[in-house]
Amino acid sequence: MNVPTIRLSQLSHGGGCGCKLAPAVLRDLLADQPVAQVFPQLLVGTETADDAAVWQIDDRTAVIATTDFFMPMVDDPRAFGRIAATNAISDIYAMGGRPIMALAILGMPIDKLPVETIREILEGGRSICAEAGIPVAGGHSIDSPEPIYGLAVIGLADPAKLRRNADAKVGDALILTKGLGVGIYSAAIKKGALDQAGIDEMIASTTLLNRIGADLAEDAAVHAITDVTGFGILGHGLEVARGSGARVVIDRAALPLLTRAEELAQAGYVTGASTRNWAAYGAEVTLPEGCPDWHRALLTDPQTSGGLLVAVAPEAAETWVQRLHEAGYPLASVVGRVEEGRGIAVI
Incomplete structure (x- = not known):
């Protein structure tokens, strides 16, 4: 390199x-x-x-x-x-x-x-x-x-x-197509704390084109799409919730992560943007009791060239996860759902 x-x-x-x-x-x-x-x-x-x-x-x-x-x-x-x-x-x-x-x-x-x-x-x-x-x-x-x-x-x-971020429907499943942790890896790179394998993993994720979005839009069961970038999964999920007049629920255990994201977050390799993100929208977020600061940092971590967050009819969700895996997005997972209400909650 x-x-x-x-x-x-x-x-x-x-x-x-x-x-x-x-x-x-x-x-x-x-x-x-x-x-x-x-x-x-x-x-x-x-x-x-x-x-x-x-x-x-x-x-x-x-x-x-x-x-x-x-x-x-x-x-x-x-x-x-x-x-x-x-x-x-x-x-x-x-x-x-x-x-x-x-x-x-x-x-x-x-x-x-x-x-x-x-x-x-x-x-x-x-x-x-x-x-x-x-x-x-x-x-x-x-x-x-x-x-x-x-x-x-x-x-x-x-x-x-056309697929907006504001057309999710109550009952939809939420799919995320790439792993989280890019900002955490970036912080580690800046401090010389990420090995070449980690750098290569991050580059592979951030240079994977989200071209599958055009195919997703061909399916009427796919109601809304956005990409997860600088505001983190919580910030962009909240934009879906606000625009759609609904409540987004994220299952933290289901979130796909880059290999060392948890380890590095626990070691304190987080960005200033993560802290600014929480200060900006934390009042609209419900976190589980006892959620540690490092896990909150993962949820607010700014993603550069992150994955797509897709709201899809629940009966089509697993089919789309399989299609995404076959299309070269191996970490694609169902990570939550859309409910009646407002704001965003993590369970």
Whole structure:
């Protein structure tokens, strides 16, 4: 693995989706924005904290637009580019769409990083776009004090097959397609406490495209989809609950985890974003009595390029878990359900 002399993870104050603004801060910033629905063609805007914006062209075609970028959470430049690109494209899949092209977003401290390192970041992103079958058709770059890379991505969907985060139904089962613990692994990398096997495991998870989202959207039994990123399983589950006017219940024993996630969380390798997440939405969460702090850190752990959280009719849940395993998502599991009520509960 090509690790530069200057560690990328040491050039930034945060890394991956742990860089995201806290949910409460973001809500405050967007509070006075005009109501999006004055534009009838705007099927999805900012009203439900969904994964991407959607604009309807005609009865069969809607355009999906998203952007995502962040600072490094690994030291290998090509891996950083691959992770950032996978994460950005995920928003298209989470809406049930298929990507068609991307634009690169690049900010680099050109006085600190060699040109070869920056090229490797760009090549990593391009390679993931090639896996997704799309070009990097352009972009924009600036000289910045911290390294930043990501994509703006455009996709297409049939409006009838669009999957929002706000359409879960009472009785639905909840499926998570990837393991949790990316933020915890990132914290360990930053402190030099994760071995190469752990780094490889994290990179494999965060560079696995969520392309199955487009297939999920073909099934009428799948009611809602979102991807689990910077706000953790609790934060994104809560967005589903709020948007759907229901209560989300998460079974903590059923949550799939990266191999060393529990061990590292108990050892204190957690991110500042995890703490900010809990401060932002903890009042709406019911935890089981005696839930230890390290387990709460797992539930609020920011996921970079995390899995899809899927609300599906209960009779179709096990079939979809099997299909997900066959499609290359071996940790996919039923992790909870949707009930009447409000907020999110962990059992």
